[in-house]
Amino acid sequence: MRMSEAGANPWPTELFPSELAGVRQRMVSALAARVGPDGAVRDPCGSRVLESALAAALLERTGLEGAGRKDAGLERVPSGGGAADAVRRFLRTRMAGGAVEATERSLAAAVLDRRAVTSPGPLVRQVTGTAPDFTAGRKQALVHAFAAAVDDRFPACWNEAAFDLSGLHSWAAVQVTASKVILARATGNTTRISDEDVRLLLDTQGRPHVWEGNVLIHLSVLHALSGLPGTGTVVREGLRRALEHQRADGGLPFVTDTDTWSSATAGVALTAAGAPRNVLERVAAHLVGRQLPGGGWSYTDLSYQTDVDDTSVAVQFLHSLDPARYREPITRGLDSMAAVASPDGGYPTYVAGAPAECCMTAAVVDALTVRPAAHAARVRAGLLHLAAHQRADGSFPPDWSSSRLHTVFRVLLAASRSPRERPAEVRRMVERSMRLVLDRQNGDGGWGQQDGEASDVISTAYGLIAVCGQDDPQPALAAVSFLVAAERNGSVRGARPDSIGPRPFVFTVPVLADVFTVLALGHLARRTAPAGDVTGTGRAEGTFGTGPAGDGAGAELAGVG
8 A cells, every 4th residue: 555666757746636635634633633642543443333233232132121221331322212222223323314324224123123034145246246256255255144133033054064154364263153042953963062262252251341342242241141041141241341342333343443553554655645753652652552473453443353454554554654664564564475485375364274355465475565675476476466356347345345446456556566566467467457446437537336326435546546546637636636526624524434354344434535535635745746846758667567547558647555
């Protein structure tokens, strides 16, 4: 995600809207002001229908449905009833708004109106159709478990193979086990519940906070335990702990927050945008303090499960700020990512042995290029892995974003670091991806998450970063006009969230829209200069080197990542 050390010939600043400078200054100042004294960028995750429906069902099952606000831990929720009342109001408000996907809508209807969850086939297809293929069995079990948790009439299925924990990271292992126990009870297979299953679930409880900051897994565990003897106290205490994170609108979030991810991405964005050094150093100090003993980073202060996404961005930020000063944590981070490499050159999200994913491979490759000589072989292997898994239209398999351009822009950045050392397969990959970006730009200058969808701020930020890597300034000009129109008082308005977890369920952390907009404007600033400073007839080192976009010769990416 970081800026490049080399770039293409600049575009004249005068081409872009006169108000761009003011928008950029306001947004950078506002984002910098969100960096706390401890160096973190903190923003709670917003409420979601999925967790809220599970919480409402559990409140009813445990008898806490009519509990007062204080009894249920709801002191921060607006007055007007107990815990279940607040959750139900949230669910009804969201359902009335109409923007609830099929699976979540079915779960909410079961809780609110005692409506039977619809036929499992369409729900499973809706979930598995937008998630990586290797998760299909687990996703089917997950959907059935959620449905059984809110509707005891649901015709759940039992598939023993879906509960295999081999190669799973800690969150997936607990979630799969919770699904197993829920479905064992729903299908009459309680003899398949082992002491180890119960131990794993109980081990997440009795803590001062929600395990790993993951409210969804916490609620899933409580649903699983609630059907077992002798767990009443544990479940009630766990539910009260979950309700500590009930939001002012009455709903519950997917996770408590993504503060480490928000801090790392904000650090990269603020560095690209030229934020004050003292602000950047506070962010760096916070991230160094959040690095885990194995060298990686997780998504929040409460979690110990590292992932290559957070680690890659933290490494790039520290390198961009001061590679000498932060040499040791950078080395540990790089080693942490290298340790999970797949034999085919790709990288999984969490643990060695899991299937590699294109978005995570792009993230790691981008980070490894901070030390290109030491990691040349890994970078080459990673790029070849990406080229081999690219789809014909220039996109890549589903990742952790609902926006198709998320993986695309990160692949383009990763491929921009060593432009003279790319195999032919990688050059073709870049051309296809850039062509996808250029061809899918909407008439208003923005991009939607998928084909035919209305433009949104975050997808447009991804698109702007991508088109900063080709010669024609017009796509960037159109994208900037869209983003400028969305800004109000240092923040973008009307952003459509794209973060996913578990796949394909979207969750909201509002600050990320501002983070990626600032990052995109920083990349644009790298490509612009006053007309008198635009010099040179050749293309700078770091570009891919074909003609302007739209000339039929194939798009290209300049080294502006």
